[in-house]
Amino acid sequence: MRLRNVLRVGACGLALGLGLVGSASADTTDELLKQLKAKGILTEQEFQALSTRRAEEVKAAPAAASGKVLEAADTGVGFKVGTVNVQISGSVNGFYVSDNADKPGATKNVVGGLASVGGNDTSSVRNGLLPGFLKFDVTTQQAGWDVGAHFGMYPGINSVSWAGGANSGGSPTALSTSGIDFRQTFLTFGKKGFGEIKIGRDIGLFGADAILSDVTLLGVGTAAGNATPSNTSLGRIGLGYIYTDFQPQITYTTPDMNGFKLSAGIFQPLATAGQNELNDTPGFQAKASYEGKAGAVTTKLWAGLLTQDHDPAVAGGPDYKGTGYDVGAKVGFGNASLLGYYYTGEGIGTTGLFILSADARGNKRDSDGFYIQGSYVIDKLTLAASYGESHLDLAKGEVNPTLLDTNKSWVGTVHYGLTDWVTLVGEYINTKAEAQGPNKATSDTVALGAILFF
Template identity: 40%
Template sequence: MKKSLLAQSVALACLAAAAGGAHAVSFTQNDVTVDINGTVNGFYVNRDAKLTNKTTGTSNTTNNSELTNGLLPGWINFVVTTKAGDQDIKAHFSFAPGINNNSTVVGLPIGNNANGAGVTNPYSQIDTRNVYFQFGNNDWGTLKFGRDIGLFGQNIILSDMTLIGVGGTSNAGIPYNTTFGMIGHGYMYTGFQAQITYTTPNFNGLQASAGIFQPSKFAGDETKTPGFQAKVDYDWKGGVPGKVWGGLVTQSTSCSTTTCANKDFTATGYEVGAKAGFGNFEAVAYGFAGKGLGMSTVGAQFFQGGNAAGEKTDSKGYFLQGTYKFNKTKVGVNWGRNRDEKGGTLDTTGNGLGAVNSQTNTAYTVGVYHSLNKFVTLVGEFNNEKVTNSLSEAKNNTISAGAILFF
């Protein structure tokens, strides 16, 4: 293979945009080819968390030790490709289960809610992340229809070294079926979203994508138009290979009643990023800004993008990363910060501290990633997070060790 199995599988499992990924099983019937690949991981995670109430000065320290998935869940991909006339056609289905359930008694099934009326199952859920088809060619580009990874925030999460590890755990209970990596600490989560997108042909490394996305009624009760996302990438090779990119996201909502602060509400976000390699060293730099886009400190787009007075949440984030590869072992460190102000309110009542409308998340990760063989990578990370607002300060230290398999 021209690329390592690890790199191909991560790109397929997360980006899910290139049929030429790692094909663990591949077979052809007539003119249709089916490729199957996947990934499984498991980590031991130990987290020390300290929460300080700024009003009283009191603090509470807890420690959790669990076995859990990392930033990636398990993932199985079925990719179908064929050609009809001058059109390259592809369909992709994926299922992403985790290793945990919410049963506290070994041997018993997962717990139920309301005396068995439905299953409470945020742990062992099977998430259908990819279900789409696309067609096109190198002359006019490609059209995609279905559910796939978003455009805004796509490149940075695929560049985050904690993608194959654990990263931070402040926004995720452990055990759970994914952690957050550096999501909410330098960038927002792109998500897997219903979309119709167009991607141009590759013009000597320059390529653009744009599309309409499933809207969210995050600030009103009507969505007259879909969301819109776009990104432009420029890749180059040579002695110092690299990539630069820019992206945007926007969505509008409206209100049909008199109870809304504003009849119309539009959220926007912008991003720029770059990465470059110098021999065995690679550096990544990224930044974004959002207006009404949501609480970036919890990593989710369109979550509490404004308040009852119609004020929009101001969000911004920065991310830096450097990695160096020694033969089969890669070491790296990254740092990120997100800050949200005004607008949306982050509810901290679960800690008995009330609610705030501004917060800063800062984190760094030190990681070691050793390729044991072409299938298995051993991972060890230390992550430090600090979450501050007007009412409290939370500090988390997370140590994780485990392995991830790609096939």
Template identity: 45%
Template sequence: MASRKKVLVATVMAASVVSLPYTLARHAMADDYSDLLDVLRAKGSLTQHEYSTLLGKHMRHVAAEQDAAPRAVRPTAHSRATQQTASRAAAHGTGVSNGYEPGIRFEAAPEVASRAEDAATRAEASARSAQQALDAMNSNQGGFVRVAKYVPGKGLTFKAGPVDINLSGFVNGFYTFNSPTGGTAVAGGVSTGSTGFDSSAVRNGLLPAGLMLKLSTKQQGWDIDAVLGMYPGTNDAKVGALNANSGGNPVGLGTPGIDFRQIYITFGNSDVGTFKVGRDLGLFGGDAIMSDATLLSVGATGSNSSPANTSLGRIGVGYVYADWIPQITYTTPKIAGVQASVGIFQPLDEFQYAGSNADKNSPSYNSTYSASSTQHSSPMIQGRVTYETTLGEVKAKIWASFLIQHQQNLQYIDNGTTTSTGTHHAAMVEAADIGTKISYKGFEGVAYYYRGSGLGTTGLFFDGVASNGRKRDSEGYYVQGAYNVTERLKLVGSYGVSNLYLASGEAQTVDPAYLVRRNQSIIGAAYYHMTDWLNLVAEYAHTSSVAHNGGSEKDNTASAGVILFF
């Protein structure tokens, strides 16, 4: 604290004592310096002793300059400034007329005043170098590190020369109670209704925790960013096909999973647009999840008895998860509210999420419902167009996106043996979506719809191709309404559905009776904005899954917790 005060003292002295010609501008600075001392004292940067010492010393400089200056350069403005400075000095017991030696007050702790006098003397001696340092800091050059104005939720930004270093993130935790209402297991369903047991968990919601580091600079006309995003969960991780997103493992001596899902760079400018290279959220379905209110809560739990890094939210019950995918994308400048993006992405395998037929009476027992793929000769392609506008108090955003990927070497497991899907050993997956978000005063509404061929449900390419190699069609939607009852309290309600249809000729190869046909959920939540960082959340969700044979399962979930953004 002492060193910080010395720097402040040096800075304010430098602003005062640097030698300048006797001009109107030089004399006008007299009262500016006094104002600066007042601000520093009000903020606690100067003690009363230091304030009095510096103000008295300043008075002596002002008086000396006035005596030395020719009459022609003693303006009325300087006289007023001198009078105002003298008034301050008198008000604080400092000056030549208060019975003390100028610049010193004799009080119970004279060593404090002495230290202040020494500091002022040293500051005066090095005034020119201090002024140069101040100029360098104001121009953000040299080795100074500065802190930008803090905006809640936008993180901390440090300016180190030409580089902005931003640290932001969030942390959340919920108590979640899940109660199944019975039914039969649905292959590929998201409900836990058939488990038969209530479950309690202390867990993350749809978001895990997150810590993001962003480095930004401008070089030769290019805006350049590097982003690293780490997303750890609170629950024990279990190794599985979905890595950190696999079901958890609530056993002693476990450790949580770390999902390093964001690793990318961007470069561009307002004329050319922006290029992105690395791993980030996909274009197709990206706006759907970012507009989903359950992003700040739990929604459908997935597995609540052994929680994974995250819950499902509305994933699989209104949209297909956009996912975080390695990509090279280009985004145009925004023109009249319109912006477009297109890119090539790491191709993903078709995945047998529903597993195998578990009905021992079925002729296709121990055969997978869906095909998988392992070869990709071409990348996945995704694109998106957005339009944003404001009409009076109405703000609107409309988006549409698409996805294309060629799946090769399709195969499935037939009675425990990996088998080619035959003549249909490849498939071109296609998908598109459209959505809108409209806000007016305290109301916000979202409507979204998607449709795909070979896309699958819940995750990209989950059960998108049948075991005979033919594509399954799928579609889904969700609608959401939110209203700010007060500045701090927001109520949200939403309903969503995801449908998966059978492929042509599928019933003749593998019995699809237990395969999921529909996942749906109804969700209501209250969000209380307690502080700039902290939000309290209470939520109820009813989730159900229905199979192609009519079997179903349902569950109810109540959650309460907090989520913090910094």
């Protein structure tokens, strides 16, 4: 009799324990209670009490009964509430940067040049080409459509002057503050067979793959203003490609067609730097891309287009159309990869869109550039090197000997994957600027630091 009671108590504990596991074990628990009753281990009263308690637990926890409430995202940190997915991702970086600037002088002045000129070495602890970022993506499916809201905040670690916004010139003085660049605010909706529409502020199409494929995206590249650093360095911006920027847009992207995709959109027209304009038509950008894999060989190809009219706000102001094209290819074979990129344009400028793109009368300046990059992975170590140039031509009839002719740089990098999140980075960068006349300047930079992604 005592043994029967012991078995009964143990069985009751087992049944109760299983009942607390959740809805996935509901059928198993109910069946176990029935078998324990049939074998005489549970009395009818005990069976009814446990069954009632089990039913009350299931009723009190409908979320647990229907499945997990919080689920780990594939990347980053995320969870699911009903049919809504929330994903949070982010990055933080910091680098010690030593920049050896060229000595100042009459022959060192290059308007638009990116090499440092100052005569003294400078040291800083700063962000690299990327500031930090914190992104929120909220997605779900409604009425057969995949819809999403996307927000991206990009804070820096360096104090800024705020004279030009969150990424203005640095202000390394006591009681200064850093900036937060809210680069991304956009919505998406799409479905299989239709593609996707994006409305809001996000990275552009023209030149986007150039910067996203640039190895200096994880580091510093050309330091730019190292004595008073802002929230970003230059990387290879203006030294092989024009910065795509984050722009207000309405874009459409086709479904994936065996690796091929087409994107096109209208964009907020950007004014020529230093000019007031009343542009009556939007900018237009488009891109075609392909990604494929054959055995150990991976291939990525892309080609882009940008065009925009510039209308003067006052008589005699710039009145011209800027047009640019770019192409790129990245091929990987095992642990090795090779990338090549080229752009050309009329009236699109250099370094940033529509910077130095025309003279004061609106006469267009042609520009072009390229960069090549190779990398090799050895276990957790990645070795990479790149070289690039950006060229700017004088407008027709223009005489301007100090205006930029070429910005170019060599970059050598070493990356070590300390953990899945943390990468240690070391870089050496040589930057050279050459004017239309004899002026030129050269600077050398060393950067050591780390970047984290989650």
